Amino acid sequence: MQTQKVAILQLTRIGDLIQTYQATRQFKAENPNTHVTLIARRKFASGIMFLLETLFDDIILFDTQEFFKEKNFKSAKGNVSDFISKITTTEYDFLINLSFNKSSSYLSTLINAKDKFGLHRNDAAEIAVNDRWSQFVYSNVMNSTNTPFSLVDIYRYIFGCNITHVLSHDPEIDKRSKNIVIHPFASQKKKRWGANKWTELLFKLASDFSDYQFYIVGSPQDSHDASRLLQSPALQKYSNRFHDLTKGNLISDCYQLLMDSRLFIGHDSMVSHLASETLTPALILSLGTVRPHETSAYSEYAVNIAPKNKCFPCTVQESCELLPCHNSINHQLVKTIAKEMLYGNKINQDFLKAKLTPFHLNSVKIYTSSFNENTGLVLSEITENYKSLSEIFKEYYKVIWQYYLRDTDVNVELPHMSEDTASSLYNYSAGVQYLYELYNFGVKYSNKIIHEIDQKDTNFKEVQDCINKLGEIDQLCSITKKNYPHLTPLVDYFYVNKANALGNNIEDISKHNLLNYYDASNLVAVLSDFIEKSVKPYVRQQEVNKDV
Amino acid sequence: MSIQEEIHNAMKEIQKKINAKEQLSRDEIESLFLTSLIEEEG
Numbered sequence: 099m100q101t102q103k104v105a106i107l108q109l110t111r112i113g114d115l116i117q118t119y120q121a122t123r124q125f126k127a128e129n130p131n132t133h134v135t136l137i138a139r140r141k142f143a144s145g146i147m148f149l150l151e152t153l154f155d156d157i158i159l160f161d162t163q164e165f166f167k168e169k170n171f172k173s174a175k176g177n178v179s180d181f182i183s184k185i186t187t188t189e190y191d192f193l194i195n196l197s198f199n200k201s202s203s204y205l206s207t208l209i210n211a212k213d214k215f216g217l218h219r220n221d222a223a224e225i226a227v228n229d230r231w232s233q234f235v236y237s238n239v240m241n242s243t244n245t246p247f248s249l250v251d252i253y254r255y256i257f258g259c260n261i262t263h264v265l266s267h268d269p270e271i272d273k274r275s276k277n278i279v280i281h282p283f284a285s286q287k288k289k290r291w292g293a294n295k296w297t298e299l300l301f302k303l304a305s306d307f308s309d310y311q312f313y314i315v316g317s318p319q320d321s322h323d324a325s326r327l328l329q330s331p332a333l334q335k336y337s338n339r340f341h342d343l344t345k346g347n348l349i350s351d352c353y354q355l356l357m358d359s360r361l362f363i364g365h366d367s368m369v370s371h372l373a374s375e376t377l378t379p380a381l382i383l384s385l386g387t388v389r390p391h392e393t394s395a396y397s398e399y400a401v402n403i404a405p406k407n408k409c410f411p412c413t414v415q416e417s418c419e420l421l422p423c424h425n426s427i428n429h430q431l432v433k434t435i436a437k438e439m440l441y442g443n444k445i446n447q448d449f450l451k452a453k454l455t456p457f458h459l460n461s462v463k464i465y466t467s468s469f470n471e472n473t474g475l476v477l478s479e480i481t482e483n484y485k486s487l488s489e490i491f492k493e494y495y496k497v498i499w500q501y502y503l504r505d506t507d508v509n510v511e512l513p514h515m516s517e518d519t520a521s522s523l524y525n526y527s528a529g530v531q532y533l534y535e536l537y538n539f540g541v542k543y544s545n546k547i548i549h550e551i552d553q554k555d556t557n558f559k560e561v562q563d564c565i566n567k568l569g570e571i572d573q574l575c576s577i578t579k580k581n582y583p584h585l586t587p588l589v590d591y592f593y594v595n596k597a598n599a600l601g602n603n604i605e606d607i608s609k610h611n612l613l614n615y616y617d618a619s620n621l622v623a624v625l626s627d628f629i630e631k632s633v634k635p636y637v638r639q640q641e642v643n644k645d646v
Numbered sequence: 647m648s649i650q651e652e653i654h655n656a657m658k659e660i661q662k663k664i665n666a667k668e669q670l671s672r673d674e675i676e677s678l679f680l681t682s683l684i685e686e687e688g
Binding site for chain 1: 673
């Protein structure tokens with residue numbers, strides 16, 4: 099069998115590169131007869147070359163600053179042309195662009211490949227996304243906070259992987275040194291606890307685990323904060339057991355340290371992904387804009403604590419001075435869970451009931467991780483909270499997208515919710531009904547166009563009227579999603595799918611649109627069924643209460 | 647001429663073509679790639 103040449107484009111940060119690495123490993127396990135080339139930015143990839151070189155057959159790196167070494171646009175342009183000439187000597191069977199940014203869309207367009215997945219540009223430099231999972235990323239992951247899948251799995255789905263291939267358990271974890279790796283930093287203030295919280299946690303852990311060493315890891319930019327943390331009076335007593343590894347240590351040093359450590363505690367970051375690669379149990383604090391379902395460590399040894407705050411909007415662009423979500427996770431809670439993990443015990447509902455009080459738990463969600471052999475990473479909430487409206491829709495979408503985009507059945511229980519949530523969910527029935535009718539109109543007008551084009555004497559005015567109607571349907575869908583925001587993922591997906599209709603003439607495009615509206619109306623019908631079944635017990639209960 | 651001015655001049659023609667939905671050459675897409683890198687990296 100001929101070896102297939104695959105190029106993977108990942109131009110975003112180190113964390114994304116590690117997640118790409120984790121997905122590609124699974125792709126290669128399923129497709130051993132492939133030659134995989136990674137194209138990445140040198141500044142992100144160089145630190146983890148020790149990892150990337152174990153997997154990729156070829157790695158092509160570039161650096162924007164190198165393009166501009168002569169400090170003028172003309173020579174930079176010449177350097178880019180040389181770089182492009184170098185990569186276009188190979189024609190790839192597949193190019194998979196996993197970075198959804200502008201530069202990658204242009205680079206993807208320039209690379210020679212028979213088939214392109216992910217963002218690229220058409221002849222008029224307009225954005226084009228042809229494969230369905232990349233359309234899902236473009237419409238859902240980029241704009242929504244309610245994505246039910248891990249990014250590693252989304253990459254796997256783009257690759258077309260069927261089976262989850264993960265690293266096996268480390269049987270010698272008990273023989274590792276008594277080290278705890280701490281990464282108390284994050285790219286934004288919003289995403290990281292303040293120094294006081296960390297000091298309190300570290301003081302408690304250091305006093306309870308007197309035979310453990312604590313390693314603070316981070317980049318040189320974090321070393322000032324690391325020094326401040328370690329110089330706090332509370333930790334002076336234990337200063338010989340605290341080690342600052344933020345002053346120019348390599349990522350490979352951090353990897354080696356994690357290989358010989360029993361626990362990682364930190365924020366959702368590149369280090370948490372390294373912890374998953376070294377099979378190190380990880381306790382991850384997801385604050386601010388972090389979306390645990392998407393970016394949590396790809397590991398079954400990870401426990402994730404996320405605040406329950408409903409701050410809206412919490413976006414990367416919005417600054418936040420009060421940081422209420424930071425106070426939702428208290429250090430006693432983190433310490434209690436960390437202790438249990440160090441003893442090698444499972445974190446589950448029984449543990450929470452036995453060791454923690456509602457005082458600790460009522461402001462957080464705690465997730466444990468496991469792997470499903472087909473769908474990949476599953477985060478399960480073990481705090482017995484009622485599901486919020488957003489979480490209920492996340493579960494619905496998990497089922498819907500797996501069924502529609504991967505032909506995979508996922509079973510989830512009907513959600514437990516408060517009566518208020520049931521009432522809000524019930525209100526969504528109307529929005530779902532509007533959408534169902536709109537998409538059915540879409541089917542009707544697309545059919546009309548196809549029928550009219552088939553006639554010998556095509557009535558072009560009639561065709562134009564139908565095209566205008568389809569435009570109105572798009573506008574009405576957009577209004578519906580504004581009134582029913584949890585329908586946004588569905589509306590956006592089918593909008594992007596329609597915008598990328600295949601075909602060069604009205605008939606082909608209308609046939610694509612017909613299928614698009616038909617599929618959309620079917621999925622809306624499924625959503626309607628889910629809502630009806632979920633609210634049914636609550637509607638009955640309300641009727642009983644009224645009777646009483 | 648500063649780099650910003652050079653970029654501005656190069657982009658003016660390309661932008662006209664983009665607005666007119668004309669087909670771009672590989673050379674023009676290379677320029678767009680380079681300017682998008684600058685945009686992303688500040």
